[in-house]
Amino acid sequence: MLGLRTTIYKVGDINTAKKWYSDAFQSKPYFDKAFYVGFNIAGYELGLQPEEEPTTNKAESVINYWGVEDIEGEFNRFLELGATMHEKPTNVGGALVVASIKDPWGNIIGLIYNPDFKL
Structure with missing residues (x-):
């Protein structure tokens, strides 16, 4: 094991989420496509992916x-x-x-x- 590399958050509106996460993590994405937005947060990957069926009812197990x-x-x-x-x-x-x-x-x-x- 090499340690944690990426955390991905699924979002209903990737463009709105890109702005929100840019503000929240005080960082601009280094990768910005409709299927994935990637941020480098102090050497760790924070990714956003669009949901096929947007929901705010997410699992709380992790x-x-x-x-x-x-x-x-x-x-x-x-x-x-x-x-x-x-x-x-x-x-x-x-x-x-x-x-x-x-x-x-x-x-x-x-x-x-x-x-x-x-x-």
């Missing part, structure tokens, strides 16, 4: 957490951009704090503050 320095600030910034709260910032032991939001298409985006994790 959460990918994106590392942040200021979890409260980022959590609130995502909410200001139109995300909805999934799980408020919660200390899960030591200095680790996790939170999650749902994007406008119902995808869960996890946020984590973990000062002990090093690449």
